[in-house]
Amino acid sequence: MLNHWCQVRFASTSSASSNAFQAALQSRATLASLSLFTAGSIAWYTHLYGTLPFIGEVHASGSHLSDEGLHPAAYPWSHKGLFDTFDHASLRRGYQVYREVCAACHSLDRIAWRNLVGVSHTADEARAMAEEVEYEDGPNGEGEMFQRPGKLADYMPRAYPNEEAARAGNAGALPPDLSLIVKARHGGADYIFSLLTGYIDPPAGVEIRDGMNYNPYFPGGAISMARVLFDGLVEYEDGTPATTSQMAKDVVTFLNWAAEPEHDERKKIGIKAVILFSTLTLISLYVKRFKWAPIKTRKIFYNPPVDKHH
Numbered sequence: 621m622l623n624h625w626c627q628v629r630f631a632s633t634s635s636a637s638s639n640a641f642q643a644a645l646q647s648r649a650t651l652a653s654l655s656l657f658t659a660g661s662i663a664w665y666t667h668l669y670g671t672l673p674f675i676g677e678v679h680a681s682g683s684h685l686s687d688e689g690l691h692p693a694a695y696p697w698s699h700k701g702l703f704d705t706f707d708h709a710s711l712r713r714g715y716q717v718y719r720e721v722c723a724a725c726h727s728l729d730r731i732a733w734r735n736l737v738g739v740s741h742t743a744d745e746a747r748a749m750a751e752e753v754e755y756e757d758g759p760n761g762e763g764e765m766f767q768r769p770g771k772l773a774d775y776m777p778r779a780y781p782n783e784e785a786a787r788a789g790n791a792g793a794l795p796p797d798l799s800l801i802v803k804a805r806h807g808g809a810d811y812i813f814s815l816l817t818g819y820i821d822p823p824a825g826v827e828i829r830d831g832m833n834y835n836p837y838f839p840g841g842a843i844s845m846a847r848v849l850f851d852g853l854v855e856y857e858d859g860t861p862a863t864t865s866q867m868a869k870d871v872v873t874f875l876n877w878a879a880e881p882e883h884d885e886r887k888k889i890g891i892k893a894v895i896l897f898s899t900l901t902l903i904s905l906y907v908k909r910f911k912w913a914p915i916k917t918r919k920i921f922y923n924p925p926v927d928k929h930h
């Protein structure tokens with residue numbers, strides 16, 4: 621009897637709902653709004669992200685794959701792994717390359733002399749380097765600006781006083797500030813290393829304007845910056861041979877530090893957090909099982925009441 625009632629109930633509910641579903645599917649309004657919703661989602665997604673993920677990029681005639689630049693190889697940076705910090709000897713050499721080569725054109729606005737202390741130089745070394753540079757300060761008691769030697773709190777001096785001067789000195793192209801360049805470019809350190817070491821002659825059929833240089837890693841292939849690193853350009857104080865790739869690696873490590881000065885500390889804290897939180901998780905798992913043990917292992921009996929009437 622109970623079974624029968626159940627079946628009837630079940631059959632009737634299911635058929636009612638499928639009827640309603642079919643009716644909804646057949647309704648034009650539902651179909652129209654579903655299509656609108658799909659088209660709208662696709663439009664919104666492509667507006668946000670450019671293309672759909674499963675459709676390959678379509679290149680209109682006239683554009684070329686080289687417009688995006690050659691994809692750089694993934695290099696085994698010594699600070700790449702989860703447990704790795706920067707190679708500080710490399711940071712020191714990298715600073716030297718930045719100072720002696722790149723600083724002629726590129727600023728490093730977000731780094732102050734004091735930032736180098738304990739990273740690549742001692743406080744005395746950094747102070748001595750700062751004092752070699754004249755900074756404008758003031759006004760003094762007479763309202764005049766004056767020049768004074770740099771202090772640890774001063775920021776890295778700029779190559780050019782303003783953007784116009786920088787463009788004028790580089791045939792119209794602006795050498796970007798290098799403080800955050802590692803984060804500001806696709807491929808990060810790999811890209812900048814490839815760019816610095818990737819200058820080659822343009823392949824047959826590729827025309828490069830006068831004053832431009834061919835570099836397959838640079839989007840478009842033609843870059844205003846000429847090759848700047850050549851074997852033996854700087855002399856490292858630690859005796860490391862200054863090959864082109866060695867200098868590129870050191871300066872990119874340095875620029876990576878400039879973009880992420882918190883890098884070493886971040887990884888150290890991260891590891892501490894993982895150790896701490898996994899210990900806490902284990903302890904809480906144990907405590908939970910301990911507390912629940914009496915409940916999970918109890919045995920529940922049902923003693924039917926003894927019928928006293930019969």
Ligand code: HEC
Pocket residue numbers: 717718721722723724725726790793794795796801805812815816838842843844845846848849871
């Ligand atoms: C003679 C001046 C000069 C020197 C020296 C120089 N650069 Fe440049 N750099 C430029 C100019 C100009 C540009 C802009 C190029 C462009 O937009 O076509 C540039 C662009 C760059 C870019 C940006 C590329 C991009 O994807 O937009 C990086 C990174 C860079 N330089 C790194 C360096 C490093 C590292 C050094 C030192 C090893 C260095 N440069 C030395 C002039 C210079």
